[in-house]
Amino acid sequence: MTIASLRYLPLGQIHVSFGDVHLTPGVANHRLALPVKVTGTWLDAKDPQSNTQALLTGIVWTEQPSLRWLAGLEPQVLTLRGYAAGEELMVSLFDDQLISLERDRGQDDIVLRLKLQATLLAPPDDVHPVTHEELQVRISRTRWQELLDQAGTEVGVLVRVTSPLNDSALTPPPAASDEDTASLAQAAARLRQARAELRDQQWEHCVATCRKVLENISRLVSLPSAKSVADTPAAQRTQDQRWAAIYWDIKNMAHAAHHDDSNTDGFSWSRADAEAILAATAGMLGRYTQR
The missing domain is CATH 2.60.40.10 (Immunoglobulins)
Incomplete structure (x- = not known):
């Protein structure tokens, strides 16, 4: 005692x-x-x-x-x-x-x-x-x-992702515009924005914001291209290619909320959809930036 x-x-x-x-x-x-x-x-x-x-x-x-x-x-x-x-x-x-x-x-x-x-x-x-x-x-x-x-x-599942307020520790490559900037701080801020949109029941906005996080990941790190992944049989892919295949699939799914076109007609987004995309995006951001 x-x-x-x-x-x-x-x-x-x-x-x-x-x-x-x-x-x-x-x-x-x-x-x-x-x-x-x-x-x-x-x-x-x-x-x-x-x-x-x-x-x-x-x-x-x-x-x-x-x-x-x-x-x-x-x-x-x-x-x-x-x-x-x-x-x-x-x-x-x-x-x-x-x-x-x-x-x-x-x-x-x-x-x-x-x-x-x-x-x-x-x-x-x-x-x-x-x-x-x-x-x-x-x-x-x-x-x-x-x-x-x-x-x-x-108790829900927590995915921990580094959430910097600035990029002082990074030396990202030069960008053509602010939209193209490779920024871990910006990616983390977008992830927080997506979480807030989920809380506010804005399912489609949440998924669309996740798409922006995923775009920033590809600017921060070098990924096998979607074509190289698709051209390699699944059983023959390297570990990096298999991670990249997950990344490109998540990004492809989030693309449907980011753009309105004939290919996305009839798409609807639920809480479960938004939660799944948010969790997957957070996992990708954590995996590619916390090594």
């Missing part, structure tokens, strides 16, 4: 003992609950009137693969007694945070580092009201997998 001791000299200590965590699924945002038993050692366990209040705040870090900030604890006023009283500390986690934690842990347990701060709301005159404690909370990998199962289909 993990126990934190927050000391108030010469008054006494607040003991916080942690139980098994649980997860409450939400809509893209989930609540990780840390059940605790809290005791004020200077209070009379036999007197129900013997109590005081403390404000508990804190931040949560993840130790995998290195120490990184994760979230803040929801501030909570605790009523302290001389015996162990049950409370819950709450942490809000977004979909991408759950997925990142799962990815980064590998085959290990989840290891969280909590930095707690407790402030007595009515301290004695000779006691400093604020104290801190840092501790490690470990969630076993089997328990973590149970928590992810509880989240179930509420």
Whole structure:
């Protein structure tokens, strides 16, 4: 059992003992609950009137693969007694945070580092009201997998793509016009635009914007041409050609939303269509620019 001791000299200590965590699924945002038993050692366990209040705040870090900030604890006023009283500390986690934690842990347990701060709301005159404690909370990998199962289909798949704000690290070739500029920053901005259009239920616009992202990819990196891919039997294609075949197929599908002509008459776009193209485009951008 993990126990934190927050000391108030010469008054006494607040003991916080942690139980098994649980997860409450939400809509893209989930609540990780840390059940605790809290005791004020200077209070009379036999007197129900013997109590005081403390404000508990804190931040949560993840130790995998290195120490990184994760979230803040929801501030909570605790009523302290001389015996162990049950409370819950709450942490809000977004979909991408759950997925990142799962990815980064590998085959290990989840290891969280909590930095707690407790402030007595009515301290004695000779006691400093604020104290801190840092501790490690470990969630076993089997328990973590149970928590992810509880989240179930509420958690979406996240594709991580580098999203620079400028091209200072790149030396793209000169372009004939702004529209032809090879720009990773522009490609990432277009991808964010497509995601916003998906959120706004503009399915066709989302797919058309993905086409612009795909066009920028071909300016950023050298790809086997569509003709060379088509002229090579599928079983004889190199790995680069097989990736390029996927790229050209996605671009060909997105082309139908980018242009109005007789070949695209009758095309209609649904949420599922736009989500599939957006995910595939993000995958291509990540694959070709994060090597």
